[in-house]
Amino acid sequence: MNVTLCSALAFSSSLLANDCRPCHAAIADAFAKTGMGRSITERPSALPSKFYHRLSNRHYTIADGKMRRHQIGAGGTEINVIEKTIDVAIGSGNHSITYASRTPTGLLLELPVSWYSQENAYFMSPGYDRPDHLDMRREVVDSCLFCHSDSEKPAAITCRRCHGDATAHLAKPGPGNIYNPKQSSEVCFQCHLETESMGVVDSMRKPGRDVFSYKPGEPLADYKLYFDRSDPPAGRFEVNHTAYRLMQSACYQKSNGKLGCVTCHDPHSARAREACGSCHQSEHTRAKVTGCAGCHMAKRKAQDAIHIRMTDHWIQREPKFADPVKESHEPYSGTLIPFYTKADQLSLAIANTRVPTAASASLYEEYLERAPNDVPTLIALGKTLIRLDRDRDAEARLRKALSLAPKDTAARLALAVSIGKQGNVAGALKEMKDAVAAAPDDSYSWLNLGFTHRELKQFSEAAAAFREAIRLQPDLAVARMALASLPAGK
Numbered sequence: 001m002n003v004t005l006c007s008a009l010a011f012s013s014s015l016l017a018n019d020c021r022p023c024h025a026a027i028a029d030a031f032a033k034t035g036m037g038r039s040i041t042e043r044p045s046a047l048p049s050k051f052y053h054r055l056s057n058r059h060y061t062i063a064d065g066k067m068r069r070h071q072i073g074a075g076g077t078e079i080n081v082i083e084k085t086i087d088v089a090i091g092s093g094n095h096s097i098t099y100a101s102r103t104p105t106g107l108l109l110e111l112p113v114s115w116y117s118q119e120n121a122y123f124m125s126p127g128y129d130r131p132d133h134l135d136m137r138r139e140v141v142d143s144c145l146f147c148h149s150d151s152e153k154p155a156a157i158t159c160r161r162c163h164g165d166a167t168a169h170l171a172k173p174g175p176g177n178i179y180n181p182k183q184s185s186e187v188c189f190q191c192h193l194e195t196e197s198m199g200v201v202d203s204m205r206k207p208g209r210d211v212f213s214y215k216p217g218e219p220l221a222d223y224k225l226y227f228d229r230s231d232p233p234a235g236r237f238e239v240n241h242t243a244y245r246l247m248q249s250a251c252y253q254k255s256n257g258k259l260g261c262v263t264c265h266d267p268h269s270a271r272a273r274e275a276c277g278s279c280h281q282s283e284h285t286r287a288k289v290t291g292c293a294g295c296h297m298a299k300r301k302a303q304d305a306i307h308i309r310m311t312d313h314w315i316q317r318e319p320k321f322a323d324p325v326k327e328s329h330e331p332y333s334g335t336l337i338p339f340y341t342k343a344d345q346l347s348l349a350i351a352n353t354r355v356p357t358a359a360s361a362s363l364y365e366e367y368l369e370r371a372p373n374d375v376p377t378l379i380a381l382g383k384t385l386i387r388l389d390r391d392r393d394a395e396a397r398l399r400k401a402l403s404l405a406p407k408d409t410a411a412r413l414a415l416a417v418s419i420g421k422q423g424n425v426a427g428a429l430k431e432m433k434d435a436v437a438a439a440p441d442d443s444y445s446w447l448n449l450g451f452t453h454r455e456l457k458q459f460s461e462a463a464a465a466f467r468e469a470i471r472l473q474p475d476l477a478v479a480r481m482a483l484a485s486l487p488a489g490k
């Protein structure tokens with residue numbers, strides 16, 4: 001058979017399931033057909049199309065495995081053109097597909113236009129239907145891959161995400177030496193429990209826990225803490241709300257832990273089974289027999305992705321709801337409280353930190369005593385210290401963050417700022433150039449590179465950097481103002 005290198009790579013994820021197929025063929029085949037078994041595709045074929053987004057006044061063209069963006073300038077010419085290859089598809093397309101592009105430096109960038117199966121059309125990706133969206137600049141973060149991918153390296157979900165390490169089992173195939181999650185829904189919660197997808201800190205990993213360090217069978221609370229608004233709107237419904245909404249149901253709350261995901265779903269085919277009758281026997285249920293979910297579990301539009309309809313797992317007598325007509329981007333400024341897991345005071349205080357203050361800096365410092373190598377906290381502290389003009393301390397924290405996570409764009413940019421603010425403009429210039437080289441799609445890195453050149457009176461380099469920032473992010477007003485402020489003729 002003539003197998004190319006690309007397709008060998010594309011199928012590498014199913015090799016993991018192939019370890020199991022010789023003995024568990026029916027399970028492996030059923031799982032391969034689920035959305036989970038197809039959650040990531042390398043080199044997907046995206047349907048060609050054109051799409052105009054009015055709010056941001058940008059044109060998108062999807063063709064030949066690429067997504068291209070342009071605007072129309074004076075005289076009808078194309079300006080601010082960006083083109084990215086479509087390298088990875090996130091989502092099976094059961095509901096939708098969000099595409100990502102791999103940069104030469106190995107970052108994955110989310111693309112701004114997604115495919116929506118129920119509408120049979122492209123629209124903006126969730127969160128992007130606004131004038132100042134992130135366009136082609138948003139990194140696909142590890143937490144996104146934790147739920148959608150088998151590992152850091154994007155690949156479809158396999159057996160090990162629910163059964164854990166299979167080394168002992170493969171050495172001596174038989175019962176008792178591999179995790180069987182029959183008693184617990186927490187293997188499902190690791191990905192299906194989310195209180196809110198945008199705008200709040202909905203969860204926090206425990207100190208020292210890497211993203212992919214969760215082991216099926218261990219208590220989820222040892223891995224992460226969950227938070228929710230203290231006053232969640234009753235009707236709020238999101239794409240990934242299965243566990244969150246199920247937990248609000250009388251069926252869940254009043255059945256002493258007997259109702260789990262596997263009560264109603266075969267975990268390998270993912271299909272729902274008629275399970276209501278195991279708890280409900282009445283005149284009413286005997287008359288209906290099937291179709292219970294059709295009346296008691298509504299299919300409704302998700303508020304964080306308004307082109308997707310999902311099953312509401314809050315089982316209700318008569319579900320009442322209003323479908324959202326547009327995306328809402330209102331940030332939440334109220335208090336967060338623990339949800340599902342018990343949070344300690346310090347973690348809760350950090351989750352509730354919104355603005356950089358001296359008080360929040362000491363919270364981060366206290367947290368780092370527990371977890372000296374916690375990268376998100378090191379970066380948050382570094383940025384806070386910059387705001388407090390404690391630039392030398394900020395530099396130390398950010399250098400440490402970068403020694404642990406050398407690819408972190410935000411940390412590199414903040415480091416450059418902290419150095420520049422200490423008066424070492426030449427040192428800052430070197431870091432800014434590194435920041436731009438590491439993440440050439442980040443408009444703020446170019447903006448700050450421009451400021452640094454301007455400081456050094458290198459006006460033509462400054463102008464070039466500001467222009468690149470504007471090409472990447474046409475709505476970046478501060479870059480336009482900076483460009484206009486340069487001495488004439490540059």
Ligand code: HEC
Nearest residue numbers: 019020022023159163166169173174175176177178179180
């Ligand atoms: C050489 C044959 C063989 C291979 C390969 C194999 N298994 Fe098994 N597995 C068995 C046998 C035999 C049992 C015990 C009987 C049963 O439950 O089907 C078993 C049982 C299991 C159980 C139930 C364990 C329990 O104690 O309840 C799980 C889960 C499991 N296998 C998962 C896997 C996974 C995941 C893989 C691939 C990484 C795999 N198996 C590969 C033969 C195999």
Ligand code: HEC
Nearest residue numbers: 034035036039091092094147148161187188191261267270
């Ligand atoms: C590693 C993360 C992860 C785990 C663990 C996980 N899921 Fe999923 N699940 C997903 C994602 C992501 C999707 C959406 C996949 C897609 O269609 O692209 C999904 C989809 C589903 C679906 C929709 C149908 C389908 O064909 O996929 C069902 C049902 C489901 N999961 C049930 C479960 C149950 C039950 C468990 C626990 C036994 C579980 N999941 C564990 C991530 C996970």
Ligand code: HEC
Nearest residue numbers: 090091092093094095096097098143144147191192194240
């Ligand atoms: C906490 C886990 C989690 C995170 C984080 C997460 N997702 Fe999801 N996502 C899910 C689950 C689970 C589903 C399936 C929901 C369902 O079918 O009820 C889903 C559904 C989707 C779908 C629709 C798939 C389909 O066809 O059913 C897309 C596309 C998607 N997510 C993209 C993303 C992207 C891109 C990110 C990161 C920016 C992200 N998600 C972050 C868990 C997550």
Ligand code: HEC
Nearest residue numbers: 017020024027028031158159161162180181182262267268
């Ligand atoms: C989404 C989570 C999930 C994934 C992925 C998953 N399993 Fe399972 N598996 C379960 C759960 C939950 C059970 C317990 C089912 C029960 O008790 O009803 C189980 C049970 C089993 C069993 C015990 C026998 C049985 O049929 O109940 C075997 C064998 C097994 N899984 C093999 C596999 C293999 C092989 C793969 C990969 C092809 C796989 N599983 C992928 C969740 C998963």
Ligand code: HEC
Nearest residue numbers: 250251254255258259263275276279292293296315316317
């Ligand atoms: C594990 C057992 C269990 C299963 C399975 C189960 N339920 Fe329930 N359900 C309960 C319990 C317990 C209550 C609370 C009864 C009470 O308040 O007296 C309940 C309550 C309800 C209510 C009333 C809700 C309310 O808020 O007043 C409805 C409707 C309902 N269930 C429908 C369903 C449907 C439909 C299914 C299947 C999709 C289902 N249940 C599956 C245990 C279960």
Ligand code: HEC
Nearest residue numbers: 276277280282284285286288289290291292295296317318
């Ligand atoms: C055609 C729509 C419809 C179907 C199908 C349906 N129900 Fe209902 N069900 C209702 C309505 C409406 C109520 C509220 C009645 C009330 O509160 O007076 C209700 C009430 C209930 C209740 C709470 C009151 C009670 O009788 O205990 C339960 C539990 C319930 N349904 C379970 C089920 C189950 C299980 C099935 C499937 C076997 C099912 N229903 C099928 C419409 C439906």
Ligand code: HEC
Nearest residue numbers: 185188192242243246259260261263264272293309310311
């Ligand atoms: C009381 C039964 C019941 C329980 C418990 C249950 N589900 Fe479901 N689930 C359903 C039904 C019914 C559907 C709709 C199936 C369909 O339309 O084919 C569904 C659909 C889904 C879907 C597909 C979303 C969509 O709208 O297409 C996912 C994902 C899912 N369930 C995950 C889970 C997870 C994870 C859990 C545990 C947190 C869970 N379910 C618990 C009954 C249940």
